[in-house]
Amino acid sequence: MRVNGLDVHVQRLGHHDEAPRPVVVLIHGLLIDSLASYYFSLAPQLAEEGLDVVMYDLRGHGRTSRPPTGYRMEDFVRDLDALLDTLAVDRPVHLVGNSFGGAVAYAMAAAHPERVASVIAIEAEPPARTWAETMSEGLVGEGGGLVVQEVTQWLRENPGRRNERPFRAAGRVLDETALAQELPLSALLDEDLSAIRCPVFAIFGGASYLSAQTGMLEASLADCRTVVLPDRGHSVLVEATKDTYALVRDWLLGQKTQEAQRTQGTQGAHALREAR
Template sequence: MALVPADRVRFHVQRLPATAQAAAADRPVVVFLHGLVVDNLSSFYCPLAVPVARAGHEVVLYDLRGHGRSDRPATGYDSRSAVEDLFALLGALGLGQRPVHLVGNSYGGTLALHAALARPGRVVGLTLLEPPLGGAWVENMLDTLSAAALSLEDSAVPAELLTLRLRKAANLTAIADDLLNRTTLIDDIAASRTFTPADYAGLSCPVLIVCGEHSELVPGARELALHAPRVTAIEILPGLGHDVLKESSGALRAAVLAHLDAAAPATAAARPRAGALVT
């Protein structure tokens, strides 16, 4: 693990080399983008990142601006800045010319989609896990984050957690307090632009969408599949909600590895079936 400076921010990064003997040198780099506030790169490590590397794909994980061990500046939490952060970081890692396949969980899926629309020449594949795509999600998330900010402001909870020797929980709570009460994160999300059918129609890369059966985000995923020309599948995982990354490692891993192999330019033997649904 290392702190890598890019775009005036130091990002906490972990790289996993492709370990399969048959790894293709021209495969895209697989970059993982995590969710908001209490999430970080570690959520991907065992469920997906290590298996993806063992299957022959070079992997990059990093803590988004303000999250985990990355720097926490006061501003720059909008989607445009996140996309700039991503490609600045890849440049700093010497990967500025490599194609990438983005795997985004929750809000990370939203950022992955923004990146694919902004840099279609670089993003050659998308895997979106529980991506929040509609305007209703933004409103609900803003309410949730605002309530959390109020509860954490001047809270004694981090100190109490440390007293109980719950260091990890204390650290996550302190990070959440900083993000919500001392940065522009909430305002930046409030100002975010909602995706349109025209955006989806402009996607040029293969897309896999994975949602839980009981997730409120399924309708937005189906809307994306309706308009995007190269959605290979929507995987609907039974019995789950917004927790597919944590609770369905086996089925999720199989779906993601199959999609990576099919989407990689070096291994794809045929074009994906647009709009296919797997339930």
């Protein structure tokens, strides 16, 4: 689809015009990731649960265009906002973001609160000051950044053509774009996260340093639930797919029930006013 000047690769499951369903947008991680990580994990089952599931490759990733510049967080948010317009989605959506995708989800919720019903952040950090520092260390630090070093080490320990492909794709993004330089310069959220007003469900691996955020998120956000999966690392979507799916499904179906109740209540109140 042509979105915000890009050719964006989109996959949609469970969409039926005659029966509007809650829209769930799945946002993947950075560099070695694409919408395929959801296509082979959460997406098909969520569609079977009666949800309208949208997946897309972020700019520079997968089959989406790879422009040389335009890789600040606000660019990713503009892409998502334009994608919803292109898909003619006119009601609030649920955003599920893995790793960097979770940061995009948080930023979208802050920039366009009217478009976001809830955020599910899987091993993700809101794009505030500490996030920017992490991005800088990971992408432009000594030796190419910690992220590049960790990916290289993982591939050495897990050889094979299947594992090499995402790393080659990540290398093309880093070589052909300004992502590493621009992303740490993104506009950031205030530390109190007051711009995020929708319900948030954050899932962490217990062995990941990001799990230390639980107290901060619960204290900063008005409506936040956190879950930590013991003995799991950053890649909980891969390491604990079934557990992650069950948590995401239950949250989304719970939100679906609450939305239906609110709609019925609004309709009932309207009918009562009409009767009077």
